[in-house]
Amino acid sequence: MRKEFYITTPIYYVNDKPHVGHAYTNVATDAIARWRRAQGDDVFFLTGTDEHGTKNQRSAEKVGEETQGFVDKIADKFKDLKEVLDLSWDFFIRTSDKEIHWPGAQALWKKLEEVGDIYWKDYEGFYCVGCEAFVTEKDLVDDVCPDHKTKPELIKEKNLYFKLSKYSKQIEKAIETGELNVQPETRRNEILAFIRGGLEDVSFSRPKDKLKWGVPVPDHEDQVMYVWCDALSNYISAIGYGRDEKEFNKWWPADVHVIGKDILRFHAAIWPGMLLSAGLPLPKSIFVHGFITSEGEKMSKTIGNVIDPFEVVEEFGSDAFRYYLLREIPSDEDGDFSIDKFKERYNADLANGLGNFASRVTTLAEKAEGLAGLLVDEEIQNKITETAISAAKEAERFKLHEVTAKIWALIKFGDGYINKHKPWETDDAQVIFNLLALLDAIASFASPIVPKAAGIIQKSIKKEDGKIIGAQKVVNLFPRLDA
Ligand code: ME8
Numbered sequence: 001m002r003k004e005f006y007i008t009t010p011i012y013y014v015n016d017k018p019h020v021g022h023a024y025t026n027v028a029t030d031a032i033a034r035w036r037r038a039q040g041d042d043v044f045f046l047t048g049t050d051e052h053g054t055k056n057q058r059s060a061e062k063v064g065e066e067t068q069g070f071v072d073k074i075a076d077k078f079k080d081l082k083e084v085l086d087l088s089w090d091f092f093i094r095t096s097d098k099e100i101h102w103p104g105a106q107a108l109w110k111k112l113e114e115v116g117d118i119y120w121k122d123y124e125g126f127y128c129v130g131c132e133a134f135v136t137e138k139d140l141v142d143d144v145c146p147d148h149k150t151k152p153e154l155i156k157e158k159n160l161y162f163k164l165s166k167y168s169k170q171i172e173k174a175i176e177t178g179e180l181n182v183q184p185e186t187r188r189n190e191i192l193a194f195i196r197g198g199l200e201d202v203s204f205s206r207p208k209d210k211l212k213w214g215v216p217v218p219d220h221e222d223q224v225m226y227v228w229c230d231a232l233s234n235y236i237s238a239i240g241y242g243r244d245e246k247e248f249n250k251w252w253p254a255d256v257h258v259i260g261k262d263i264l265r266f267h268a269a270i271w272p273g274m275l276l277s278a279g280l281p282l283p284k285s286i287f288v289h290g291f292i293t294s295e296g297e298k299m300s301k302t303i304g305n306v307i308d309p310f311e312v313v314e315e316f317g318s319d320a321f322r323y324y325l326l327r328e329i330p331s332d333e334d335g336d337f338s339i340d341k342f343k344e345r346y347n348a349d350l351a352n353g354l355g356n357f358a359s360r361v362t363t364l365a366e367k368a369e370g371l372a373g374l375l376v377d378e379e380i381q382n383k384i385t386e387t388a389i390s391a392a393k394e395a396e397r398f399k400l401h402e403v404t405a406k407i408w409a410l411i412k413f414g415d416g417y418i419n420k421h422k423p424w425e426t427d428d429a430q431v432i433f434n435l436l437a438l439l440d441a442i443a444s445f446a447s448p449i450v451p452k453a454a455g456i457i458q459k460s461i462k463k464e465d466g467k468i469i470g471a472q473k474v475v476n477l478f479p480r481l482d483a
Pocket residue numbers: 009010011012013014020021022024025050231232234258259260261262263290291292293299
């Protein structure tokens with residue numbers, strides 16, 4: 001039975017153009033979305049941009065541009081990633097979109113207020129613009145935010161607060177029981193420890209005279225929503241909350257929110273709190289991936305080691321970039337982007353791996369006779385089935401590097417099979433047919449990872465009534481790179 005599958009990326013700040021970290025989240029999410037589509041699910045894949053808040057507003061001011069124009073430009077760069085990274089997202093939400101996003105964000109706010117979870121409070125405390133969050137002394141190291149290396153700003157104002165503390169126990173329980181499945185285990189433990197410390201209420205608005213760039217709070221004209229309250233609601237506004245109930249009910253609850261480890265608390269504490277308050281179901285799972293360093297160091301403009309996905313793809317192609325991210329970066333831990341490693345992987349796994357295997361098999365198959373009507377040998381079929389099962393098991397737990405490794409092990413197996421049977425000497429139609437069946441399976445398993453190459457291979461395999469009957473030669477899918 002076809003089942004709905006709703007998957008999201010975070011919505012990215014538009015203070016700067018996308019880098020390899022954003023590319024990673026997008027590619028990981030895309031691979032899962034493509035895999036579910038291939039399983040027959042009805043998939044909705046959402047991404048977008050988080051355009052309000054102090055950080056975005058100040059970035060526009062810094063270059064002397066009008067805020068809307070500035071965020072439009074950067075949002076376009078995030079949209080461009082669709083073609084560059086070969087992403088298959090279905091909708092791109094922008095929080096400055098007054099038609100799609102604002103009605104949802106405001107409807108959710110009203111719900112929270114209706115049930116009595118919003119109240120006024122005088123606040124005095126520190127705010128980290130980098131995090132877009134109020135911070136306390138214990139979040140700081142040597143008086144600065146450890147993530148942004150900046151001193152938080154002292155803020156003294158009257159804000160509307162959200163009673164998150166009220167839902168502490170319920171959120172803890174949902175994560176404990178797996179009703180809200182936080183993956184991997186390490187992140188689940190981390191967030192549980194945090195929640196067990198007791199969740200505090202959160203400031204959910206900012207006075208308009210201090211920050212005008214935000215979604216207006218319904219019935220409180222002098223306030224705009226706190227940027228995280230606004231941003232998190234994108235996951236429901238995009239699918240029709242407050243606008244199109246039927247569409248909303250079709251997709252919600254989300255199957256997976258894919259996020260980086262930096263925003264775990266917002267997604268696994270504040271967001272569930274908001275949903276519980278509004279009487280909405282919780283997302284089924286949150287997949288938390290690690291952070292990518294560049295040549296072993298944290299990416300930073302000062303060091304000048306920020307990796308630009310546009311440049312990498314321009315030089316090596318989207319498949320190669322996707323492959324590296326999915327194979328080399330452990331999806332549940334931190335990983336590193338290094339150009340030497342990239343080339344090594346490219347040559348070993350793509351040029352000599354998938355590309356060479358496809359070329360060997362299709363070259364044999366192109367001139368082979370008597371393929372039609374053959375059936376694949378049991379040994380080969382078993383190997384294919386085994387890979388499908390083990391890869392799916394890893395995919396269920398979002399271990400994307402393991403999925404990729406399992407699929408590429410099947411290519412190794414195929415290479416071994418050719419070398420053992422030497423079909424170029426024997427012209428054995430059954431051996432060649434087995435190899436084509438293997439290549440066909442590999443292309444279908446690999447299509448969420450390297451969609452372009454997989455598509456070319458699939459197109460080259462000739463079928464009649466779904467049965468393989470031959471192939472056209474595929475050469476040079478991944479030309480070797482010089483060392
Ligand atoms: O946090 N390695 O937006 P953001 C891997 N607007 N992933 C990385 C990364 C790195 N070095 N750097 C960034 C926000 N990311 C909010 C989100 S959601 C309702 C609002 C990825 O532009 C990773 O997915 O700072 C991380 O969680 C996200 O970008 C943060 O993007």
